[in-house]
Amino acid sequence: MTIKNQEVAEKNWSGQTMVSTDYLLFEAPREKHFMTGSEVTKEAMKRCTVDASVSYPITPQSEAAHLIGELWAEGYIGTYFRGENEFGVMSEVAGCAMAGARTVTTTSGPGTLRAMENFPMWSGTRIPCQLILMARGINSPLTIQPDNLEVSFLLETGCMIWYAENVQELFDMTIAAFTVAEMPDVHVPIITAVDGFFVSHTRESVMLPADDIALRRYDPYAAPLPPIDSEMPPGRFLRDPFVMKSNYISYATHASWQWEVRSAVERSIPYARHYLKGLLHVTGDQDAEIVFVTCGTASHQAKEAHRELAKMGIKSKVVKLRTIRPFPHADLVEATKSATHIFVPEFNVVGWLDKEVTNSLYGKCDAKIVGRPRVAGGMSMPVEAILREVLENVEVKKGA
């Protein structure tokens, strides 16, 4: 086993050899394990040289959160504690990241909404923290079951949003997330979303690299703003001031700042492409006219539908979006070139992904876009439901 850049192979505080992200994700030999999404979160964070984490309990992310706490007790994470509620936790995370820590936290559903005020603050102040979001339903009425309506609330917070399909992808994405978020020309928060229970609590086979290697440390001085630690000029530095007093400021400052945050998300595209091996992933028949555009667990169900359709002699393909923000506009146009019908199956009632896809493809694609099936509140998405939509909507020619 060779480690690139052997001459700079330092160890972190827990004795792991620090390696490049490319090595950790693409080159290090891997072994098979069998574990849940929550357990893989611990494995991923263990290999990330994390400085800080703050937790709060809410189903279904509590297990992932407390496992990160175990990492701290085992010496892998610099500082960790349980906060008082999600709004407090996200503010504590902001403090950690502003002071120069590589920081991770987790939340779900009502917790996300409770913390909401923090997310545009996070992106506005350009902190590269990671939020692992295990999607669950929003009250009222209460449900702890999987439903990803909450992601729609996060779309315009200025944070990056990536969506993992399964336990393996959750592992790789949460590691890549730090690297991409910490690029100096990106440096905005990243939300790595995954469906609660379907991924967090389901055991799958995963391939993991050894745990004696880890990411290199975060450098808070290679950042678009100085950290709050009194070590870098300017000595007079407030993060972040009111920018609306018109006698000595241009209102355009606020507008410019907001566009800078969104620009930062766009700048992540080349890095996300590299570390995720594509902003989207296409499987199935490359020239199919029936296309499923999906994210998360719905991708898995769509792939099952593809297999069933193939048995019927009907071609289809699945375009799984890995990134929601930045939205992969150019890649989606390319991937749906052959489509006459696009189906967007989702685990929520409003069809936020359908809206994103329709908006993105407007004027660029002639396909009929069908935002169905939609299931919510913990319902599963049986393959039969997807097949029914296809067969009802498409005049099927064999071999089409």
Added chain:
Amino acid sequence: MSVDIYKINPEFRDIMPQEIIDLEDNATWAGESVEKRGISDLTDKKEILEEHSLCAGCPEAAALRYILAALPTPEETIIVNSTGCTSLMFPHIALHTVHSLFGNQNAVASGIKRTLEWRFPDKVKDVVVLAGDGATIDIGLDYTLQSFFRQEKITTICFDNEVYANTGGQESGSTPKGQVFKMAPKGKVFEKVPMWELAVTSGCQYSVKLTASAPKKVAKVLREAILIARELGPTYIHLYTPCILEIGLAANEGLWEMKEQDKDRFADFKFVTPEAEAYLKECKKKGLV
């Protein structure tokens, strides 16, 4: 090391404004001489606060100047602020500071303090919270008290003007019972919240209530609070800084109002744990207080 961030490269000295040159040449950064900083610096040394937009005669502005003059090691001090009139002064303070949302100041400060202890285990970096009564006691009560429960090593300073002044004068939890303000047109129904007592029961090592009528008194209390927070746990200062505008006083009447309250609502209150008391004695011997 940190004072170097204020040192100007000689090539640029002739294009820098006087205020920046003064910060390098004439400000009292502690360096090795913590004992030398104090209120007397306000007469002829460069202050850490520049011109700001608060009302003429505002007691908050005066109190902030006393506090900045009293910090033991300003170049290693982070101040976390919250929305309110104090926020208008913060961009003009020559330190690394944070303004974040409203009410979450103690949460943000907790994250900063823990990270700085992790990243700089051999350095002393003080984290101070400075916010109004609305931020500390109403919208932020949860986060303020929880940071005390957790024993965060932070000094929390509440600038109490007994009202939400920056938004036009609404009742706050810190308003005295019966006072008429906006949103309490019939007068406040419940008593002024005794935040300095809540600080004690919530685990503060040191909790003080006073007005800003006497600069040296404010300076002493601030110095004690920060030193104790470095070693033992959370400390709390409840400071009366009246909004002369909202209570109908003139620019030069703030001091008189504070002196009146020294005998009334803001008569001295001081709580110090035995450990903190013992620690202060040691500090006195070293000339740090």
Added chain:
Amino acid sequence: MANLGPAYYSPYPVATYDGLLTPPEGKALLLTDIVDEEVAMREIARVMLTSENATIFPGPQVLYAWNDEAKKKATLIKEMAEVLNAKMIPMYDYRPKYPKIDAEVEINPNHPNLTIWHNNIKACIFIGVHCHYANVALKIVRSETDCYTAAICGLSGHEDAMATIRDQHSAELAKFIEIAKEVKQELGK
């Protein structure tokens, strides 16, 4: 689309929305084209030498002597100003200054247009300014002025400037100065 402004009124559209990102490692950005670093350096020098009131805006990362690299850069920037016949106006911090900036002698990311208008600056170089504030300023300058902006960046570069070079440390600044001297001679300035 970081073509020369003014882009009418609002900081929109910003360069990324037209697909322009920071240049890849080893390259530079000139208007909307990815070019070799030296090509951009020559053009920056040429514009600075041939524009009215060309000015360098040094930021906190080079103004203060906080490490050896900053001290080296200070000396090089001073030389750069002499070679380019440029003034220097500092961006010494990022606060929204109260009551207002003195536009003749300082620039601030919250109102960079004031300084550009007051001094009638037609070409400028931002150097040593933290990336976030450089970007905020560059978007406003482009939308509201006709000033040609160049950003010399120690990290990834700035796509909202008309010209940007990246990963610039003291060695690269020295190289830029040599190129600028050549261009100066060619132009007979």
